[in-house]
Amino acid sequence: MTDIIAPDSRPLLELKQLEKRFVLDKGFLETLKLRRGRIVRERRAVHAVNDVSLSVARGEALCVVGESGCGKSTVARLVAGLLTPSGGEILYDGARTDNRSRAGMMPLRKKMQMIFQNPYASLNPRMTIRQALEEPMHYHNPAMSRAEVRDKVAEVMRTVGVDPSWSMRYPHEFSGGQRQRIAIARALTVDPEFIIADEPISALDVSIQAQVLNLMLEAKEQRGLTYLFITHDLSVVEHFGTRVAVLYLGTLCELADTRTLFENPKHPYTRALLSAVPQLSDDHPKHIRLKGEIPTPINLPQGCPFYSRCTYANDRCRVERPLPVQKPDGSAVACHAVEEDRLDG
Amino acid sequence: MSLLSVRDLTVKFAMRDQTVTALNQISFDVRRGERLGIVGESGAGKSITGFALMNLLSQPGYIDSGHVMFGGEDIVRFSDAQMRRIRGNRMAMIFQDPMVTLNPVLTIGQQMVETLRAHRKLSRAEAEQISILKLREVYIPSPEERLEQYPHELSGGMRQRIVIAIALLLDPELIIADEPTTALDVTIQADIMDLLLELCQSNKVGLILITHDLGVVSQMTERTLVMYAGRIIEAGPTRQIINDPQHPYTQGLINALPQQTLPGHRLKQIPGNMPSPAALPAGCPFHPRCDFAVDICRRVRPEIMRFAEVEIACHEVSRLHGIPYKEESA
Numbered sequence: 147m148t149d150i151i152a153p154d155s156r157p158l159l160e161l162k163q164l165e166k167r168f169v170l171d172k173g174f175l176e177t178l179k180l181r182r183g184r185i186v187r188e189r190r191a192v193h194a195v196n197d198v199s200l201s202v203a204r205g206e207a208l209c210v211v212g213e214s215g216c217g218k219s220t221v222a223r224l225v226a227g228l229l230t231p232s233g234g235e236i237l238y239d240g241a242r243t244d245n246r247s248r249a250g251m252m253p254l255r256k257k258m259q260m261i262f263q264n265p266y267a268s269l270n271p272r273m274t275i276r277q278a279l280e281e282p283m284h285y286h287n288p289a290m291s292r293a294e295v296r297d298k299v300a301e302v303m304r305t306v307g308v309d310p311s312w313s314m315r316y317p318h319e320f321s322g323g324q325r326q327r328i329a330i331a332r333a334l335t336v337d338p339e340f341i342i343a344d345e346p347i348s349a350l351d352v353s354i355q356a357q358v359l360n361l362m363l364e365a366k367e368q369r370g371l372t373y374l375f376i377t378h379d380l381s382v383v384e385h386f387g388t389r390v391a392v393l394y395l396g397t398l399c400e401l402a403d404t405r406t407l408f409e410n411p412k413h414p415y416t417r418a419l420l421s422a423v424p425q426l427s428d429d430h431p432k433h434i435r436l437k438g439e440i441p442t443p444i445n446l447p448q449g450c451p452f453y454s455r456c457t458y459a460n461d462r463c464r465v466e467r468p469l470p471v472q473k474p475d476g477s478a479v480a481c482h483a484v485e486e487d488r489l490d491g
Numbered sequence: 492m493s494l495l496s497v498r499d500l501t502v503k504f505a506m507r508d509q510t511v512t513a514l515n516q517i518s519f520d521v522r523r524g525e526r527l528g529i530v531g532e533s534g535a536g537k538s539i540t541g542f543a544l545m546n547l548l549s550q551p552g553y554i555d556s557g558h559v560m561f562g563g564e565d566i567v568r569f570s571d572a573q574m575r576r577i578r579g580n581r582m583a584m585i586f587q588d589p590m591v592t593l594n595p596v597l598t599i600g601q602q603m604v605e606t607l608r609a610h611r612k613l614s615r616a617e618a619e620q621i622s623i624l625k626l627r628e629v630y631i632p633s634p635e636e637r638l639e640q641y642p643h644e645l646s647g648g649m650r651q652r653i654v655i656a657i658a659l660l661l662d663p664e665l666i667i668a669d670e671p672t673t674a675l676d677v678t679i680q681a682d683i684m685d686l687l688l689e690l691c692q693s694n695k696v697g698l699i700l701i702t703h704d705l706g707v708v709s710q711m712t713e714r715t716l717v718m719y720a721g722r723i724i725e726a727g728p729t730r731q732i733i734n735d736p737q738h739p740y741t742q743g744l745i746n747a748l749p750q751q752t753l754p755g756h757r758l759k760q761i762p763g764n765m766p767s768p769a770a771l772p773a774g775c776p777f778h779p780r781c782d783f784a785v786d787i788c789r790r791v792r793p794e795i796m797r798f799a800e801v802e803i804a805c806h807e808v809s810r811l812h813g814i815p816y817k818e819e820s821a
Contacts, residue, residue: 213676213677213678213679214676321764323764324764351532351533351703351765352532352703352705352744352747352748353532353743353744353747353760353761354532354764355747356747356748356749356758356759356760356761357760357761357762359749359758360757360758360760363755363757364757378676378677380677381748381749381750382749384749384750384754385749385750385752385754385755385758386749386754386755404754405754418678419677419678421681422677422678422680422681423677423706424680424681424684424704424706424707424709424710425706425709425710425750426705426706426709426733426745426748426750427709433681433685435681435682435685436678436682439646439648439649439679440646440676
């Protein structure tokens with residue numbers, strides 16, 4: 147890592163060897179385990195994110211994909227400062243954010259907003275839409291007058307397609323799609339530059355998904371937003387993302403431009419994932435069957451996390467963890483088999 | 492002869508202040524060994540259809556009128572005792588969430604043996620033997636050990652395989668699968684779908700697959716019903732419905748998928764939301780969201796009509812086929 151980054155091309159967000167462990171056995175008694183007739187102290191931990199390094203440039207939409215339990219939501223929460231990393235660094239616009247106090251995070255919260263998966267849970271049921279939308283504005287812009295705040299909220303509501311005259315209503319009076327649009331409006335009221343979206347359309351119906359995705363694309367173009375988009379839906383990734391990071395068991399498998407990844411997936415896991423998406427077309431492409439299921443992220447194996455399900459795995463994969471290697475087409479792949487050119491095709 | 496024949500099935504919910512029609516006169520057939528997909532968005536009535544076919548509706552829902560002919564008998568009229576002989580035996584159901592379907596306080600073995608012995612005169616040992624065979628059929632590793640395990644000890648994919656094995660225990664003629672893979676990851680979903688397809692084909696089992704995922708329907712089924720606001724609005728061979736949808740709603744649903752638009756471009760969205768069954772608009776239930784709606788669509792409900800291979804309920808499609816607008820619906 148010797149490349150010098152010019153100031154103007156400095157990434158907006160940078161994750162350096164990010165780690166997050168959740169300790170399972172917190173109390174002293176919980177750490178006591180019986181092993182071969184002897185009582186030993188042992189502390190188990192879920193390794194949710196392991197050594198993840200990536201960067202997001204301004205104006206980009208980086209999608210993080212993977213299956214449940216791969217640590218994608220944990221990455222989102224770490225970046226948003228809702229969780230504290232166990233190791234590594236998070237840099238926002240060149241400044242570290244992972245070691246800040248609550249007060250130290252405040253100026254960043256205005257620039258960085260989050261949209262959650264479930265709009266039924268992310269809006270306070272006891273607040274009217276207007277209260278929910280005005281609160282972050284008052285908080286982040288104490289100098290603004292009430293009238294200014296109200297006008298701004300009305301304007302943002304119009305841009306997300308929610309009639310401002312409904313602002314005295316409560317969340318339960320809206321449908322799921324409308325609620326998600328309100329949640330997006332709430333994120334946009336403080337004019338952020340960076341949006342972290344954790345599965346924002348997974349809870350919605352197909353026709354409503356298109357409405358919300360269009361809204362997010364419009365906001366990106368009009369406001370020059372940068373996105374960190376967490377999803378499990380690969381067709382959404384192909385449509386929305388400029389770059390994609392594939393996670394498996396908290397480890398980065400492949401990081402590439404969206405086009406490159408979909409046209410030429412390299413990591414065996416990425417290939418299996420792409421082939422498993424049910425297609426509309428009538429040719430039935432045989433999907434790549436993975437053996438077994440995702441192992442638990444408790445006490446990870448020392449080698450490649452994908453070892454147990456990979457058809458290309460050998461002894462090296464069992465003992466040595468592969469690191470991301472840059473490929474000529476710009477993608478980074480963490481796989482010994484790809485590195486040694488053992489894959490066919 | 493059809494294995495299952497549904498005629499004018501209407502399901503209502505008696506609410507405190509009004510009676511809501513959740514399913515409105517739906518009719519369709521499933522032949523022996525045929526795989527039928529039912530698609531639609533939440534609230535379209537897909538799951539209600541599945542429950543009604545199994546005669547599993549509970550208060551305040553009830554079958555108001557219509558017939559469900561299964562093997563030549565109208566099961567709508569069956570008593571609970573008669574229904575119990577069919578349910579789980581000749582007709583089985585697979586639900587979305589295997590953690591809710593399986594009883595958490597019984598081992599896998601107990602649940603399988605209980606199901607078998609409820610319908611057949613078998614000793615415990617014989618029932619266990621059949622259970623092991625069925626678990627092997629759904630590719631469960633070391634099935635003997637699984638019989639001793641509780642549902643919480645298994646992963647989501649494994650649990651859903653066990654639910655499928657239980658559904659297949661008594662060699663049913665029809666399986667109704669309600670969103671069987673929605674709670675699972677894509678790689679696991681692909682495995683489960685392969686398995687269902689393989690089992691249905693090799694055992695000549697009829698399948699009704701209820702899902703919101705058009706990709707799944709396209710890969711799994713021979714015929715498809717598209718539902719909207721409690722009605723069937725388009726029905727026909729799956730390939731034809733996916734490749735050449737006729738009803739504006741089906742077109743909208745397929746066009747709204749991200750893979751139908753160039754990356755980064757605006758998706759073709761359907762404006763608005765599905766109406767609540769308690770407040771259906773007059774005329775065609777889709778007209779407030781439809782680009783082609785004309786005056787008659789706001790007044791008269793379109794009847795489902797057959798055009799060659801497909802059936803469609805839309806005034807505009809009828810007109811394009813040279814059938815004049817019908818002013819009065821029967």
